[in-house]
Amino acid sequence: MAELDKFDHRLLELLQENSRLTGSELADRVGLSSAACLRRVQRLRETGVIERDVAIVSPKVFGKKMMVIVLLTMERDRPDRYMLMREAFAKMPEVVQCHHVTGAHDFVLRIQVTDMEEYSAFVDRVFHEPYIKRYESLAVLGSLK
């Protein structure tokens, strides 16, 4: 894809905040016509700069009131497990985010559950495996962004 100019950057900035802005709303904010804005946004989507658009559902209303961050350390002799783990995590609805990282730990997971009981069950089911050496749970008190 060609270079992104200041208009594109402004559009991305706006759409990252609210992807439901209409063509004319974008036009007001970036100083182009509605059609030009929509054309550019369409292009940003086609070229993959905008990967997708998602609705953010309130975890509270949805019933998932509890968030936990888990630092996971695996046995060093099982590097083959990494890919399998990632795929497994991808399928678990409790796992909302999963990062493979360098350093003392191997994975950082963000888990969303309704309560401690559900979390406890999740831990028993997922983390009590021989190739998992250690896990550290950090309960989230509050979040930004």
Next chain:
Amino acid sequence: MAELDKFDHRLLELLQENSRLTGSELADRVGLSSAACLRRVQRLRETGVIERDVAIVSPKVFGKKMMVIVLLTMERDRPDRYMLMREAFAKMPEVVQCHHVTGAHDFVLRIQVTDMEEYSAFVDRVFHEPYIKRYESLAVLGSLK
């Protein structure tokens, strides 16, 4: 807000994946008319079940190729700093996520930067404060979701 039935749940599930589905696309998938789907979605938005809609911009294309997770530990004698920290983090464009957590650490940050140099500058600027006791940087090799 009243209870969410299976149709609402299905709609939320779909829109969390792709919020640009049209009324009739939703209709096909949930088995209601287009109008009924849109009415329900509108209600989910008004009542705050759907908090907002956002475009997900590819960090790569956008130029932010590097992601780091930081575990931050503060001096125990400065609890008043927590709110100030959160507000400060909220304003930093590099900080894409910030969680206040229990346990050995106090904050978990997700940082997005173009390269190591920018990250290094960020660390110098932000983490070298007297009330910050320790920070641990985990470079992200790959992510899911």
Next chain:
DNA sequence: AAAATTTTTGCGGAAATCTCGCACCGAATG
């Protein structure tokens, strides 16, 4: 620096999508 080429713009109409009133259906209530 002028000409030629390419890209992007704004306009305007067509197409798609969303919104809303209306009549109707089914469950809950008295």
Next chain:
DNA sequence: CATTCGGTGCGAGATTTCCGCAAAAATTTT
């Protein structure tokens, strides 16, 4: 059993997006 209440599908009207066109702007060539 009638009534109310919440929700449905339909369809007209409003809004939004899409797309072709000619002109303007930017880029490249000569």
